[in-house]
């Protein structure tokens with residue numbers, strides 16, 4: 001075999017703490033290495049061309065690139081060697097940047113370590129074999145999980161692109177958080193006027209199948225061929241019959257439960273349609289509040305319904321959908337401010353959340369758009385906004401910035417002055433973060449044009465004094481303590497992943513961070529993909545995002561799906577398992593461990609049971625390989641021999657001993 | 661960092677591609693300084709790791725072996741790390757029987773976002789191996805009694821008493 005080794009300086013990223021020239025020199029001593037050189041940027045065009053040239057000039061049949069992480073550039077270099085005529089799997093990488101130059105300080109030790117990592121890569125490469133992909137069909141349907149603005153955008157873009165879309169939403173209606181908003185920054189657009197038509201488009205689009213009040217229960221399969229089990233929660237109303245007339249709501253005697261759509265600032269009936277523009281506009285019963293369910297009597301809604309849609313005996317149902325790609329757009333939840341004892345921990349009625357305030361300002365909200373104090377219904381004359389509640393605070397495990405609170409606070413302060421011209425608005429802030437288009441101008445307008453008073457400093461304490469609320473904090477610019485007596489305090493609560501996000505991530509086999517936000521493939525160059533092929537991200541499930549960013553990512557995810565579906569067949573990854581029938585004793589232990597049911601039982605011509613890997617289904621985890629007591633299953637590109645070759649390169653066996 | 665500079669020990673890490681290898685990358689990207697002794701073998705899943713790889717590394721003279729995969733419940737292949745966990749736990753109990761001090765072996769779970777945890781893991785494990793010193797060399801124990809003595813030595817304390825390598 002003739003191996004070429006290329007040691008990348010990565011500018012000074014590697015070159016500064018690894019002696020790349022010496023490393024290349026030591027690589028020349030390794031068995032089968034016919035050529036070794038150092039290069040400034042292996043991934044650049046001249047770098048890749050130099051690799052190709054060396055392959056031709058020195059007749060190389062395998063290449064080791066010692067550079068950054070293979071998680072970064074393995075595909076790049078695989079393509080490069082392929083262009084030069086080699087099989088793409090005749091490439092190994094030694095990670096001498098993330099694992100060496102960036103974490104070690106001592107140049108001599110780093111150089112030594114880089115040399116050994118290359119020795120391991122060469123040892124593995126000596127056991128590499130060319131691999132070839134097979135092809136499989138793609139099911140060109142896409143599942144979108146979450147019907148907020150990101151999911152709606154993704155679903156519509158895919159559907160307009162001719163894809164069949166299945167949209168699953170946990171709530172009774174689509175629309176997500178945006179449907180609850182009054183106006184949107186920085187244009188003061190009416191939220192439901194811009195979202196409403198999109199929601200209707202979803203309902204009417206011939207390519208979209210909508211399941212609301214539904215949840216994804218199980219996902220199996222792989223890119224191009226996922227199978228998804230969806231639970232459709234019983235709503236106790238037959239939605240095929242319900243016309244959304246609302247008669248049942250008018251007559252329902254149970255009217256005391258807090259209305260979740262209005263964030264609990266008003267009450268609602270046990271049977272209800274969440275809001276007038278709901279899609280689908282169908283009623284559902286909350287069994288917790290329903291007298292029929294709780295006490296066994298009532299049944300008024302069933303009697304008044306003109307279409308006989310109410311059915312107290314309705315059961316959950318399940319559907320299975322086959323799709324080729326999945327877009328996760330499960331959004332976020334608002335931070336629960338009762339974590340803050342110093343802010344009253346939810347005890348004071350006139351300390352409310354930003355979303356509750358939003359509902360109070362909304363013309364279609366419980367007060368018809370009149371801002372009133374929850375305690376006594378009076379119009380507040382002084383409203384204090386407290387920013388960063390549940391953001392940028394490591395002490396409650398929320399060290400990240402939620403991103404949009406600065407902006408929505410400015411919006412709410414402006415609207416407060418619009419609604420109540422003789423009112424005052426104060427904003428306590430840590431920093432103002434307004435980097436979007438037109439954003440900084442907007443926060444400036446709040447201060448200059450609307451006279452909103454911005455006080456820089458964290459609020460230390462909020463307490464009731466008579467019928468007013470006192471907000472005490474520091475003005476760090478003036479360097480003094482400040483106390484503001486307010487009629488209403490609005491906490492700008494931050495964002496956290498939506499409930500159940502980690503469980504969903506586990507079903508989708510994607511990663512999530514400490515908080516539960518889904519992890520993208522690469523923070524810069526793969527922001528909508530995940531590490532699992534065919535699973536894409538949109539909106540705040542990946543991290544807090546405002547509406548423009550959510551919509552942009554929804555469209556981006558749709559574009560990725562369309563690129564995926566532009567091919568009728570996909571190439572499977574040839575790094576799969578295979579069974580050596582001569583060794584297999586038919587114990588079927590491999591069948592039991594394979595998470596993808598990729599191994600089936602067959603017979604040889606004498607009728608002996610043998611295992612067989614279905615190549616297109618195998619995902620290449622290698623569980624079977626480590627399980628087989630006979631060593632009969634091997635995972636291509638990660639065979640026992642290859643891994644042991646790496647071990648041996650690092651720890652050569654003692655001369656006196658042999659394990660062969 | 662107490663790992664002796666200039667004098668490295670042979671520490672092999674088997675890391676799953678999705679979580680821990682990513683975590684090690686994250687540590688690198690964040691420039692979290694670590695001792696340099698560890699060399700990483702990348703495998704697709706911690707479930708791919710045959711315990712024999714680890715034994716083989718030790719028999720070849722490795723001073724320490726570290727295995728890291730995705731947190732249980734968070735496996736890229738759904739359940740590979742559950743299989744890994746059972747095997748590795750069992751292996752830990754069997755190592756003394758092969759004359760290997762189980763303190764030289766450690767398995768843990770590090771996700772792709774946990775760069776700081778990876779730094780800590782590598783630092784702690786490397787320090788531990790430096791405290792134990794280089795692994796004692798195996799010198800042709802042939803009779804069952806020899807092996808029993810080796811095993812007993814490993815079970816009772818760090819390393820095998822009979823073959824006591826340097827650094828003890």
Ligand code: SF4
Nearest residue numbers: 584585587588590628
């Ligand atoms: S585990 Fe090995 S021996 Fe058993 S059926 Fe599978 S391949 Fe055959």
Ligand code: SF4
Nearest residue numbers: 594618619621622624
């Ligand atoms: S490597 Fe083995 S266990 Fe893993 S998916 Fe393929 S056949 Fe199944």
